[in-house]
Amino acid sequence: MEQLAPIAIFLFVLFLLLGSGVWVGLALMGVAYVGMELFTSRPAGDAMITKIWSSSSSWTLTALPLFIWMGEILYRTRLSEDMFKGLSPWMARLPGGLVHTNIVGCTVFAAVSGSSAATLTTVGKMSIPELRRRNYPETMVIGTLAGAATLGLMIPPSLTLIVYGVTINESITKLFMAGVLPGLVLAGMFMAYVAIAATLSKDFDPTPEPPMRLADKLRNSRFLIPVISLILVVIGSMYLGYATATEAAAFGVIGALVLAAAQGSLTRATFGESLMGAVRTTAMIMLILAGASFLSLSMGFTGLPRGLADLIAGFELTRFELLMALLVFYIVLGCFLDGISSVVLTMAVVEPMIRQAGIDIIWFGIFIVVVVEMAQITPPIGFNLFVLQGMTRHEMTFIARAAIPMFLIMVVMVFVLIAFPELATWLPENIRQRPGG
Amino acid sequence: EKWDMPLAYAATNFHSEVAAGFAQCVTEGTGGALEVVTHPSGSLFGGNEIKRAVQTGQANIGERLLSAHQNENPLYGVDSIPFLVSSFDEHEKLWSIAEPAVSEALAEDNLHYLYSVPWPPQGLYMNKAVETVEDLKGVKFRSYSAATARMAELTGMIPVQVEAAELSQALATGVAESFVSSGATGYDRKVWEHLSHFYEVDAWLPRNAVFANMDAWNGLDDATKAVMTDCAAKAAAEGLQRSMDYTQFTLDGLKEGGMTVGRAPDALVEGLKAIGETMTQEWLDQAGDAGRAIVEQYKSSM
Amino acid sequence: MAAARALRRILDGVYLAGGVIAAGFMLAILGIIVLQMLARWTGQVFPGATDYAGYCMAGASFFALAYALNHGAHIRVSLMLSALGRFRWWGELWCFGIGAVTATFFARYAIKGTYWSWKLNEISQGLDKTPVWIPQLSMAAGAVLLAVCFWDHLIRLIVTGDHGIRRDLVDQSRGE
Ligand code: NA
Ligand code: NA
Numbered sequence: 001m002e003q004l005a006p007i008a009i010f011l012f013v014l015f016l017l018l019g020s021g022v023w024v025g026l027a028l029m030g031v032a033y034v035g036m037e038l039f040t041s042r043p044a045g046d047a048m049i050t051k052i053w054s055s056s057s058s059w060t061l062t063a064l065p066l067f068i069w070m071g072e073i074l075y076r077t078r079l080s081e082d083m084f085k086g087l088s089p090w091m092a093r094l095p096g097g098l099v100h101t102n103i104v105g106c107t108v109f110a111a112v113s114g115s116s117a118a119t120l121t122t123v124g125k126m127s128i129p130e131l132r133r134r135n136y137p138e139t140m141v142i143g144t145l146a147g148a149a150t151l152g153l154m155i156p157p158s159l160t161l162i163v164y165g166v167t168i169n170e171s172i173t174k175l176f177m178a179g180v181l182p183g184l185v186l187a188g189m190f191m192a193y194v195a196i197a198a199t200l201s202k203d204f205d206p207t208p209e210p211p212m213r214l215a216d217k218l219r220n221s222r223f224l225i226p227v228i229s230l231i232l233v234v235i236g237s238m239y240l241g242y243a244t245a246t247e248a249a250a251f252g253v254i255g256a257l258v259l260a261a262a263q264g265s266l267t268r269a270t271f272g273e274s275l276m277g278a279v280r281t282t283a284m285i286m287l288i289l290a291g292a293s294f295l296s297l298s299m300g301f302t303g304l305p306r307g308l309a310d311l312i313a314g315f316e317l318t319r320f321e322l323l324m325a326l327l328v329f330y331i332v333l334g335c336f337l338d339g340i341s342s343v344v345l346t347m348a349v350v351e352p353m354i355r356q357a358g359i360d361i362i363w364f365g366i367f368i369v370v371v372v373e374m375a376q377i378t379p380p381i382g383f384n385l386f387v388l389q390g391m392t393r394h395e396m397t398f399i400a401r402a403a404i405p406m407f408l409i410m411v412v413m414v415f416v417l418i419a420f421p422e423l424a425t426w427l428p429e430n431i432r433q434r435p436g437g
Numbered sequence: 438e439k440w441d442m443p444l445a446y447a448a449t450n451f452h453s454e455v456a457a458g459f460a461q462c463v464t465e466g467t468g469g470a471l472e473v474v475t476h477p478s479g480s481l482f483g484g485n486e487i488k489r490a491v492q493t494g495q496a497n498i499g500e501r502l503l504s505a506h507q508n509e510n511p512l513y514g515v516d517s518i519p520f521l522v523s524s525f526d527e528h529e530k531l532w533s534i535a536e537p538a539v540s541e542a543l544a545e546d547n548l549h550y551l552y553s554v555p556w557p558p559q560g561l562y563m564n565k566a567v568e569t570v571e572d573l574k575g576v577k578f579r580s581y582s583a584a585t586a587r588m589a590e591l592t593g594m595i596p597v598q599v600e601a602a603e604l605s606q607a608l609a610t611g612v613a614e615s616f617v618s619s620g621a622t623g624y625d626r627k628v629w630e631h632l633s634h635f636y637e638v639d640a641w642l643p644r645n646a647v648f649a650n651m652d653a654w655n656g657l658d659d660a661t662k663a664v665m666t667d668c669a670a671k672a673a674a675e676g677l678q679r680s681m682d683y684t685q686f687t688l689d690g691l692k693e694g695g696m697t698v699g700r701a702p703d704a705l706v707e708g709l710k711a712i713g714e715t716m717t718q719e720w721l722d723q724a725g726d727a728g729r730a731i732v733e734q735y736k737s738s739m
Numbered sequence: 740m741a742a743a744r745a746l747r748r749i750l751d752g753v754y755l756a757g758g759v760i761a762a763g764f765m766l767a768i769l770g771i772i773v774l775q776m777l778a779r780w781t782g783q784v785f786p787g788a789t790d791y792a793g794y795c796m797a798g799a800s801f802f803a804l805a806y807a808l809n810h811g812a813h814i815r816v817s818l819m820l821s822a823l824g825r826f827r828w829w830g831e832l833w834c835f836g837i838g839a840v841t842a843t844f845f846a847r848y849a850i851k852g853t854y855w856s857w858k859l860n861e862i863s864q865g866l867d868k869t870p871v872w873i874p875q876l877s878m879a880a881g882a883v884l885l886a887v888c889f890w891d892h893l894i895r896l897i898v899t900g901d902h903g904i905r906r907d908l909v910d911q912s913r914g915e
């Protein structure tokens with residue numbers, strides 16, 4: 001790499017702006033601008049607007065504000081309490097208690113939403129206040145949420161898998177199926193961690209839930225009916241062909257409004273508050289997305305991601321070594337880029353390496369999703385960290401530290417995938433495709 | 438000097454491979470004085486950004502599906518008039534007549550036209566066997582452009598707007614039951630997982646055009662321009678050949694996947710030709726004299 | 740002082756108005772998507788629905804940028820700022836300075852880009868055939884609003900020593 005000095009300047013500016021407290025979206029714009037000035041003579045401002053406009057006026061994104069809004073509505077109903085009333089009798093006895101609702105909630109919602117941010121805001125809005133009220137340790141609440149929300153990317157539908165599938169010309173349906181089992185296994189590993197950590201930790205001392213007989217537990221489960229029916233409506237609308245993935249979000253909002261009205265918690269005031277709250281969160285996320293889209297363009301001009309991938313390609317590694325190198329590569333890249341950009345910026349070089357090494361390309365999609373999930377929670381640029389910061393007002397360093405165990409679990413998950421590739425490949429190979437319709 | 442060349446399609450797509458060959462040809466032909474670097478998969482600029490980006494100098498060169506811009510100028514859609522041509526040869530004839538006019542239109546948009554490569558012919562993907570246009574009535578048809586929406590309307594199909602990224606899911610869930618595209622799209626997306634029939638109707642052959650920013654082009658010395666023009670001619674020829682080869686390859690692939698692949702029944706073709714007449718007329722109404730001259734010259738040459 | 744208070748009220752009102760317009764766009768997204776589904780189920784056509792929803796998405800984001808800033812919704816890494824202690828003012832000056840310059844840069848090019856879309860007569864590539872500059876006005880307006888908001892807070896920071904951004908107390912997501 002002959003361009004060491006410009007790379008150093010680039011990274012220095014990134015850490016300077018982000019670290020000194022400049023707003024994340026604007027800091028990304030600033031870094032991208034510096035990159036453009038250093039590495040290309042193309043007009044930075046004009047190119048920035050091209051990217052910002054197309055990244056913020058896209059149809060597929062419209063699901064994001066709607067799911068955020070849905071979360072805001074649900075949060076203002078008794079639904080979150082109800083969900084806890086319904087779930088707590090079943091989870092309270094597990095080691096780790098109600099923290100499991102974070103993971104179960106994210107897993108279920110991941111089946112509705114293709115984005116990690118939407119999963120995070122919806123589940124977080126409901127669970128954080130309830131868990132805090134019950135004195136669960138904050139690090140565990142935040143950490144599990146940050147980690148489990150990334151399941152939104154692996155459990156279908158998944159924006160990342162769509163982009164991956166389109167980039168490498170592979171069946172998106174197969175990729176979706178490949179994501180199911182690893183998603184569930186990863187959720188299971190998160191839950192196992194919670195159980196172990198809760199048992200070992202001295203700080204883990206939540207307010208105990210009142211003991212309950214089985215009959216009462218079952219009776220309390222009626223509180224779950226609204227949540228479950230909402231999720232069924234959203235998922236059902238999609239799989240029965242009434243709605244596309246994006247449109248399903250509209251079902252979510254309308255369903256949430258109906259639930260709120262049925263509970264009598266839908267007033268003009270709560271409606272307005274939920275809407276304005278959703279607008280603020282959307283604006284916050286969109287400013288970061290705008291900056292990130294410009295940064296990814298700038299990165300494209302610098303040629304850095306491709307250069308690194310080329311470098312790895314030059315080592316002529318064995319299959320396992322190659323995967324390890326790519327693991328490190330994508331973790332490093334994921335610190336600075338969002339997952340989708342990492343995929344499109346590198347796939348041109350990585351795909352031939354993978355195919356040549358005889359690695360199953362569907363399996364590799366799941367591998368990629370796990371590393372992209374890690375990118376969501378690694379500083380300095382990790383989307384879930386940003387969203388959680390907006391929601392909880394904790395420092396990003398606090399959130400990132402809370403998420404470290406989840407990051408490590410995902411690293412373990414990579415090795416699980418390598419040891420048991422069938423996790424990803426069995427379902428797509430064995431569920432009979434409807435031949436020709 | 439280094440020119441970054443944004444491409445919308447994956448690196449393994451034959452258009453991208455032809456473009457990569459072109460880039461290498463220019464880089465080598467100029468002895469590295471002008472290095473062209475391709476950025477596939479929309480990793481620099483995405484498909485719908487590329488024309489504007491090159492037009493305004495955000496990138497010096499790029500490749501774009503030309504007919505996507507026919508809202509701006511009907512001439513960009515001359516390659517996509519439904520059922521006007523019905524084979525590669527006919528399409529090439531039409532294009533040889535239209536190329537100067539399109540090149541001129543691009544020049545007005547501050548773009549220097551270099552070369553273009555056709556996609557394989559567009560066929561009809563269906564979830565059932567059809568004999569006549571009548572059988573199409575009520576089928577949910579994926580539309581993505583004004584022309585495809587109009588086609589649905591004229592055939593009595595129900596147009597549903599589905600974006601490229603959502604195509605697979607829309608087919609899987611039955612939101613869409615039919616669409617028009619090349620065999621390549623169906624092969625790449627493994628459409629046999631959802632649909633049963635592919636009818637070769639050769640509806641039209643859209644082209645990807647490669648163009649340079651006019652100011653950047655004018656800034657090149659004559660030797661470099663000559664190298665680029667040579668490389669462009671080579672790329673056009675190679676691209677056409679690969680498109681034809683790829684057509685057969687993908688049709689075989691669709692068959693292997695389990696789809697029924699074949700020429701459309703005569704009755705269906707006739708019905709579609711009639712619709713083609715209507716749509717050609719509608720296109721002519723928009724395209725004015727320049728368009729009329731192209732189509733008339735094409736028809737008289739047949 | 741009265742003039743300053745009036746100006747304060749006007750500016751805060753303008754940011755809020757931006758937020759309300761954004762909320763209107765959010766409702767429009769929902770409306771368009773519902774209409775599109777209704778149209779499909781009944782065999783009707785709503786041409787360009789996805790494009791219009793995309794434009795509303797842009798409107799819902801850009802118009803609310805300043806409003807979100809004024810409510811402290813935009814996030815940043817404030818660890819170093821807290822560590823600065825009594826020198827925090829200098830840190831804030833740096834942040835708001837960078838913010839104001841970047842937002843102005845963004846606004847300048849958002850206007851230029853919109854202007855060129857008009858000048859080049861760029862038409863949307865979708866079924867809607869909208870001249871692109873029309874929806875892009877939301878980007879230009881929102882970016883200008885954000886820049887104004889940043890300069891507003893920067894000047895306040897310099898004059899009064901406080902930037903005046905208060906996190907929304909009703910923002911119950913803090914859950915404290
Ligand atoms: Na998902
Ligand atoms: Na990261």
